[in-house]
Amino acid sequence: MTLQVIAFWALAVASVASGMAVFIVDSMARATFALLASLLSVGLAFLLIDLEYLGVLVILMMVMEMLIMAVFMIMYMMNPAGLMPMKMVHNDRAAMVIAAGVFVLLALGAFVTPWPRRRGRPPADVTGALGLSIMGPKMLVMMVIGVAILATMISTVVLATHRGRYDRYGDALEARRPVDPGGGRLAVRDDRDRHGEDRYGDHPGGAQQPHPDHGPGPSSPGHGHDPSHGHGH
Amino acid sequence: MHEVTPAWALIAFPIVLAALALLAATFDSVLTAVATGRPAPLKAMSDPLREVARLVVQQRRRTFMPDILLMRIGIFTLVVAAVLAGVVLPLGDRPVADLSVGIVWFNAMEVCVWGSLWLTGWGPNSVYPLTGGYRFLAQGLAYELPHMFALITAALGAGSLRIGDVVGAQRGLWFAVWMPVAFAVYLISAVAMAFWGPMNQAVGSDIAGGVRAELSGPDRLIFQAGRYALLAVAAAAAVPLFLGGGVGPVLPAWLWTALKTIAVLAVLVWAKHRLPAIRMDRFMEVSWMVLIPATLLQMLIVGIVVL
Incomplete structure (x- = not known):
């Protein structure tokens, strides 16, 4: 039990400290991985309360998520690779006030809320119980969230790509x-x-006249026999 | 909840992993020697150990304004991820850590390789490693979903995420036999995960070694060791998931596990020398348009059979 308490506090401190590091470091990459370290500590904390599946899932998802963020980093940043040092905070003073306000509000909420007393015991198979819950009473919520996430993913990709089918x-x-x-x-x-x-579109004139041979006809799908380009075979 | 792990397993596991990694490296250098027409190719067996000795004493090269901290984190994560992914795999009857969600754990640790390669590529502040790191992310996005579906299909067949239960469910018939699609997809993604063989574009020679281009001395040694350990773990996981684990006639469980693991490892190493390089941008399309539907179909069939 004491070991568990020590582990909890160590993870809590690590989580908050690396969360703060996100705003202190001067590199996009360090900020990304400081955030990842913070989230991994949260995932490990789940293991302390025997929520093995959720804990490991948090680790799995957060690693992938942060690395996909690294992909978006090169797509959207003004300094694409982010190799140069850069400031990780903007609008310092207002941001600080807002952050402190939100923190006080949340902390207050945690203390003021009348938490319910514990009823019953956790089931022997937590993972199985979680699955049954998702496929049963919580199904509607999960379906709605699932569709919302899928729609977000599709629209992000549509926005990010410059070439469609x-x-x-x-x-x-x-x-x-x-x-x-x-x-x-x-x-x-x-x-x-x-x-x-x-x-491909970079070719001069390629954008105006991209697919001259795509009409119906015997040569229609052939990329290899396009007379408008100089490459013979 | 957990059964007590015998102390010998804690000692045996790193030794076995290191031995498998060395075996893979040795086999690879012999095959390279054969392919390049070196006289007496069997002499190449000592090449990995020579390389270890060379790298231990080699002076480190430095690039301009590197992020050493992130690079080292990346390099060490590769080894740590391989070891942690391996702890849920049974050595004989029982793994070092018998987690109830072993398959998810294996998957989570092996995804840490994404972070490892990207950090190792980012750290040196050099263009080719950075390119290699992003190449691996592109490959990861391609292989990860079919890979997860293949893993989950095995779990579905056993009705459990515990790897020991997956082995137990294969007493009658290996999963590789009645889930051939999942097994094939697993092998493909295992190669991609260990950026090995045809899927090694992240460390490709066309970008001067990619992620590891700027690594030298002990850094390079640890990275290479981690890569072979990862390959060994990826091969070893195929045994409990699809090849019946330690189940087999006459011989004890640990020996069957070892034999099957070495066989899978040998196939993966051999495949590297037989197959052409697969570009990750092209593989993306194949992976999402062919492999994902195929694994979903496989999962549906397994689901119906299990029901």
Whole structure:
């Protein structure tokens, strides 16, 4: 029991300290991983109350989440790779006041709330009970959250990508092989790769006249026999 | 709740893991020697140990304005993740840590490799490692979902997330036999997870070694050791999940586990020398358009059978 208490406080301090480090460090990468350290401490704290599944899931999800954040970092930042030192806080004074206010409010809430007394015992198989709960009484909530997260993911990707399926497969979606920046196939490189690259939007004039051969006809899907480009075979 | 782990397991586990990693490295260097036409290729067996000796005494190179702290965290995370992923795998009858959610734990530890590679790529402040780190993230996004579905299919077949129960459920028939799609996807994603063989673009030679381009001396040694340990753990996990664990005639459980693990490991190492490199941008499409539906279908079939 005492070991558990010591572990709890160690994790609590680690969590808060690394959470503060997010705003102290001067590098995007360090801030990201300080946040990850904070969230991992929370995940480990779940293990202390025998919520093994949720604890491990928090660790799993947070690692993936932070690394996907690193991908978004290069997509959205003005300093794409973030290699230069940069300040992690903006609007310091107001931010500090707001943060302190929210902290006091939440802490007050924790102390003022009349917490209910514990009833019953935790089930022997917590993971199984959690599953039954999600698939039973909590199903509606989980479905709504699931759809909301999926919609968010799709819209984020749509916003982030500059090429959709019409760019890849032509206006009638009838190209047999997609036109991609890298070109080529799954594993091998061949001469046709360069063809693919030329047809990608960066090519001068490529944007105005992207797919001249995509009409119906015997040569329609062929990327290899496009007379408007100079690569013969 | 947990059964007491025998003390010998705590000592045996790191030794076994190190031995498997060394075995993989040895086999790989012999195959490389054969492929490059070196005379007496079996002499290459000592190459990994020579490399260890060389790296231990090698002077470290430094890049301009590196983030040493993050780089070291990345390098050590690779070894730590491999070891922690391995603790839930049974050595014989029983793993070092018999978690009730062993499969999820294995998955969580192996995802830490994402962080490890990205940090190791970021740290040196050099373009090729950074490219390699992002390559691995792209590959991770491609392989992780089919990989999770393959793991969950095995758990579904056993009705438990405990790896010991998954082994127990295969007494009649190996999961590899009646869940071939999940097994195949697992092997593909195991290779991708250990950035090995055809999926090694994160450390590809076209970007001067990628993530490990700027690593030298002990840093490089630990990174390489972690990579082989990860490959060994990825191969070892296939045994309890799909190949019946230690179950087998005549021989004791630990020997069967060892034999099966070495067999899977050998196949993975051999595949590296046989298959062409797979680009992660292309693999993304294959993975999401083919592998995810295939694993979902496999899961549906397993679900119906279990019901």
